[in-house]
Amino acid sequence: MVTHLTEEIPRSVWYGWGDPYRARPLSASALEFLRRTLGLAGVEAIHPPTALADVRLSAPALDDSVLAELRDIVGPGHVSTDAAERILHAGGKSTPDLLRRRSGDALGAPDAVVYPGGSEEVGAVLALCVKRKVAVVPFGGGTSVVGGVEPLRGQFSGTLTLDLRRLDRLLHVDPASRTATFEAGIRGPAIEAALAPHGFTLGHFPQSHQEATLGGYVATRSAGQASTGYGRLDQLVKAAHLETPAGPFDAGSLAPGSAAGPKLLDVVLGSEGTLGVITQATVKVVPAPQAKVYGAWTFPTFEAGAEALRKLRHNGARGDMPHVCRLSDTDETASTFRLGGAKTGALSHYLAVRGQKTPALALFVWEGDAGQARARKRRSARILRQAGGIALGPLPGKSWEHGRFSGPYLRDELLTRGVYVETLETAATWGRLEDTYRSVRGAILSALQAKGAAAYVQTHISHVYSDGASLYFTFLAGLEEDGLAQNARVKAAASNAIVAAGATITHHHAVGLDHAPYLRAEIGDLGVQVLRSIKDTLDPEGIMNPGKLIPSPSSGTP
């Protein structure tokens, strides 16, 4: 279904998220919540972003002969050293990224931005960059929140960001085999728009959907809001074409199953631009759903809700699992209800009367044939009720869906009002989920409060597996004078708690720069050596996205 949810938006603004015209101002109740919860007397808009003209930028380091050769390869209109273009490619969309750029610091911007028109041009640019010792950062939607597109020069003469927006075509659909091949620079809404006439959907809707690209999805091993039903992207990709400094590399196979040795596609998935540039990918597609059926239940505690999700996954009939499946902890539920106004006030009262004074809200969407989706909801309702759930009807789910991509816009206004806000995520087995939740939440809260300020953490589960679930933390506090130090302190505390819990350092945000120091704890010294050996084979000079993903030889967990 192509709806307003999957429509194209203009390219993102340089200092924040997406298209600023889509941002809605914070409501009076949200401001009141911030004042009360965070003890911020004013919450005034006193920290606007620096004017674009005042942003600090280093002089472009690439010499004219390199720029001339680049123009020869991709055409003169597709190489830019303009300040605005460089600033737009200076990094991703993590809170520290935004803090830096809002304060006028784009000193890390690339020396040039190149817009290739196809795989062969990408290959030629890489060959030139090997020869001229230029670092290359592949750039899709630019929505990385882990420093994945930050241009690091390292030992090279300059950095160049390769923006793949011109590689935006659907190349082939095989309806009988239900596969589609795209150029990798195509964005989420355009994928859906291209598949719609064929009756198909990719079913991949991360929060960055409106900006992110298929190549970015592949490079970061993405998961979407409906991945409980449609599968993570690594389950949807069949093959990918890379241009690497060592030459073109086709990973994966059209065969539906194969025992032909290690699956090298799984080396490309999650490679985050460190091995080469993904220029095409073939994905599995499924019929676009004819209907969506919404449901919401509340549970007495987050733990009871998590146990209900586990039972739904384990005891529900095969195929009954909803496509979207989210559970908020009691804090996130409280803030959802609070922002809902009078209607949810009455609801809170009703739930309290029924014994749920601090409820945890679970939202579900079943997709597909209308009759089948309704039957699935009906059968699932029995399990959820037995697990202590109180049914709320379809409205909370519809309301969530309406705002499903708009959350990150709020951050821009919060930062303007002097509120620090960031998110991070992990995943753990059912057996370890509660401990992981408590320890990571506790670590974030302690780190936020370290200087005595009030702080707030809310958490949800958004991906439900047979063997466990994801945990997604959103946290706020007053912005300290050194916001970058504040962020580093909180991020380190959370990451160390995740490592100590034996959970994964990232469920779907990827590794990038920010998680690289923690990767060794997850994959071991030999795992790092294996990654390094693969990189040395495909990118012997090390020009591809330096500093990302692979921890440096000396680094242990900080």
Add this chain to the structure above:
Amino acid sequence: MVTHLTEEIPRSVWYGWGDPYRARPLSASALEFLRRTLGLAGVEAIHPPTALADVRLSAPALDDSVLAELRDIVGPGHVSTDAAERILHAGGKSTPDLLRRRSGDALGAPDAVVYPGGSEEVGAVLALCVKRKVAVVPFGGGTSVVGGVEPLRGQFSGTLTLDLRRLDRLLHVDPASRTATFEAGIRGPAIEAALAPHGFTLGHFPQSHQEATLGGYVATRSAGQASTGYGRLDQLVKAAHLETPAGPFDAGSLAPGSAAGPKLLDVVLGSEGTLGVITQATVKVVPAPQAKVYGAWTFPTFEAGAEALRKLRHNGARGDMPHVCRLSDTDETASTFRLGGAKTGALSHYLAVRGQKTPALALFVWEGDAGQARARKRRSARILRQAGGIALGPLPGKSWEHGRFSGPYLRDELLTRGVYVETLETAATWGRLEDTYRSVRGAILSALQAKGAAAYVQTHISHVYSDGASLYFTFLAGLEEDGLAQNARVKAAASNAIVAAGATITHHHAVGLDHAPYLRAEIGDLGVQVLRSIKDTLDPEGIMNPGKLIPSPSSGTP
């Protein structure tokens, strides 16, 4: 469900498949079929295997100091240079393997067989083998049909086969997360027996189930007869522990989903003993089914049957797909019916009257809750009927299941009677399935008939995916004087046809020695270089299973 199907059998006989006491003699109708179809006048038992005492074996090449050190590591009772033990580990179970051993040739046997008791002993053996330049072949059930466990000495001083049968324990079950951790030497039936008290099954039943081990499943990226329902093994494994010459290596994660870079577990899966020895693995498990519901339908042609399977997969309700899903071509169906005697004679007549003179038989098993499984069959029946299917009831499916692991026993008697028989498999997208079927089948038939003899090929689909299906070919002809040359001719013709069709060189038999020359066509030069770089990192001296999986630097497609 633990049944007679999943019970332990003794270790395999040296000259053939499994436990010879389980073999049943060829029926009179089978012999008559061979006489008529292959034009073999006698089909007499005139080629029995050589007596064990007469099998040719080279003198063990490992010197006494190496053997003494091995005994120090694993205990004196766990190192063997006995002829019988060496012959049992001389190779796998492909037809050329059996032809060699039956003719008295075990010259390729390892110099010693070592039975380690745990991961640390495996690690210590590898360290010794690096120091003393000894090649190591990991050995699970020994059922490779692609030369995967053939001891090749290469540049080393000797070869040692590491038989993992002592690593046979269930180490841990996490019922809430539905995972189980096993030692890797545990065999298929023992996995099921260990899980049964917990109410779980792994659901993995390759034809080698009664002998093959979990480590072998992982190392070869195995698929089982019920993988359409339970998933391929690569979808069931969460983590694996390897001992490598570079040290212990833990691949995979307990987290249910992760975006922490490339998935290195997928480098271990399918590594076929070339990177190290898998000593433990954690797998996802599911509740053992309470019921099995059987169904069979015939279709006017193989193509019509394949189209029916595709429709079942694509148009059936989510979760309705049967766990077992097999479609025989008209040749395989004819031989199934012919061997069924009078009852199937009447059935053939009935089908002919209804317009199916040369039908293609499809078998299905739905597993799970009895009511749900019956409902799934009922809904599926509508799709199959609309696709031209005639329902036959549960008996053909039950009959198939009764003999599901016994097919390979027939080969021993066929070889004794001078009949050449072998199998091979591939997989292709729905869009290319029919072309792949025709060209590979045609290539096998032409190669078999190259010397003027009669030949027979039958084919089935046994794994049904959203994007395509597997193709499994079984073929027979009179055994030529040089059976090895006959086999090489047919195998090369089939493999070249598979490569030309753009299908995979192996759907579930793995690469081993026999498919290694064709891997380059499938993964490319850079893919081979990536594999080589991973091997150089984990096994810098190259002692692990030399000659397998990774094509030699010079080799192209033969």
